[in-house]
Amino acid sequence: MLRWIIFLIIFGILDLYAFQAFKTVTKNGLLYTIYWIITALVIGNFVFHYFGFSRRDGFSHAHAYAFGFFLAILIPKMILLIGMFAEDVFRVPQAAYRYFTEGESAKGNYFASRRQFISKLALGVAAIPFASILYGIYKGKYNYKVLKYTMYFEDLPKAFDGYKLTQISDIHSGSFDNIDKVKYAVNLINEQQSDVILFTGDIVNNKTDELIPYVDVFNKLKAKDGLYSVLGNHDYGDYVTWETEEAKHQNLEHLKTLQKDIGFDLLLNESRYLEKDGERIALIGVENWGVGGFKKAGDLKKASSKINKDDFKILLSHDPSHWEREVIKDDYHYHLTLSGHTHGMQFGIEIPGWFKWSPVKWRYKYWAGIYKEMGQYINVNRGFGYLAFPGRVGIWPEITVIELKKGTSIA
Structure with missing residues (x-):
C-alpha cells in the first residue's frame, strides 16, 4: 500500500x-x-x-x-x-x-x-x-515490415547460393487482440517464398493456452525446406505461479505439441542438416540462454555435437547475449546466428539504413538488425508480436528475409 x-x-x-x-x-x-x-x-x-x-x-x-x-x-x-x-x-x-x-x-x-x-x-x-x-x-503493433538482407559468405556451399530464409521471432500470441491482422502477417511471410522459415522463440507470454486460438493461423506457414524453431524465455512458463511443478511441466509439453501441430521442427539443443544438390548446411537450435537472470537452458556443445566443425552453420538462439558471451568465442565458428528477445523495446527512432536508436541499447549491445564480430554475423529480429506495452512506436514488427550468397560483398 x-x-x-x-x-x-x-x-x-x-x-x-x-x-x-x-x-x-x-x-x-x-x-x-x-x-x-x-x-x-x-x-x-x-x-x-x-x-x-x-x-x-x-x-x-x-x-x-x-x-x-x-x-x-x-x-x-x-x-x-x-x-x-x-x-x-x-x-x-x-x-x-x-x-x-x-x-x-x-x-x-x-x-x-x-x-x-x-x-x-x-x-x-x-x-x-x-x-x-x-x-x-x-496501429503500430500490426505495422509489419519485411526487412530484406543479402549476406555473402566465401565458404557457403555452392548449391545454397541464392538460398532464402525467413526469420520471425517473439510471436507472444497471448498479447494479440486482432486475429485478422495476424492472418495478414502470415500471408505476408508466405509471399516471401523463402526456402525455409526459422522462428527464434517466445511463441507465448506465459501459458500454452494463449497459442490455441492461433494454431490454425500459424499452421498456414509454408516453406519448401520446412519450418524450424527454438524456445524463448517466456515459453517455459517461468513468469506465472503454477499449482504444481507437474502442471508447469505439462504446460511446456503441450507447447511442444502445438508447435509440432503448426509444423515447426522444435530444436531442443539439437541440429539438422538442410540438403540441396548433394551439399548441405547445418542448422543448430539451442534452448534459451540469457544473462541478467534469464534461463540458461541452452547447451551449445550438445546442440552441435552431431555436426562437423567445417560445416556452414546457422544457429538459432533466442537471446543475443548468448552470441556475445559464448557463441562468437566458440571454436566452431557459427557463420550466422538468428536471435530476437529485445523487441527493440517496441519503442525508438529508426531511419532505415541511416539511424536507429532505442533505450534498449543501454541493456543490450546487439539489439536490432545485423552485427558482425570475429567474422561471424548475428541478426537480432525486432519481433513479430509485442509484450506488456500493447503497441509499437518507431520500432515496427519485423519479418526478416535473408538471402545467402556465395562470395564477397561488393559493398
Missing part, C-alpha cells in the same frame, strides 16, 4: 506542475474538468489493475492497456514538467530578487507570470509522444 501512496504523491506533483502549461494557454473551465477526469480515469485504471496483479493469472490484455494508456499520459507530462521547470530556473531567482528588493510593495506577487510561448512550445513537443503512443497502440 505504501508504494502506491508514494506513487500517487509523486504523480500528483508531476501532474500539478504539468497542468501549469495547460492552464497558461486556456481559461476554459470545461477543458480543465476534462483534463482532470481523463487523468483520474487513466491513473485509477492503472492502479486498479496493478494493485490486484496476480502471478497465477499472469499479464492480461486489461493490464496491457492500463499500462499503455498510463504511458500515453505519463511521458507527455514529464515533457511538460521539464518545460515548466526550465522556465522556473529563471522565474525563481527573479522572485527571490523581488522579494528582497521590493518587499511589501510587491504585495506578495513575486513570481512573474508564465510565458504563454513557453507553455505552447512545451505542449507542442509533448503532443508528439502522446500521438505516437496512441498510434502505436491502435
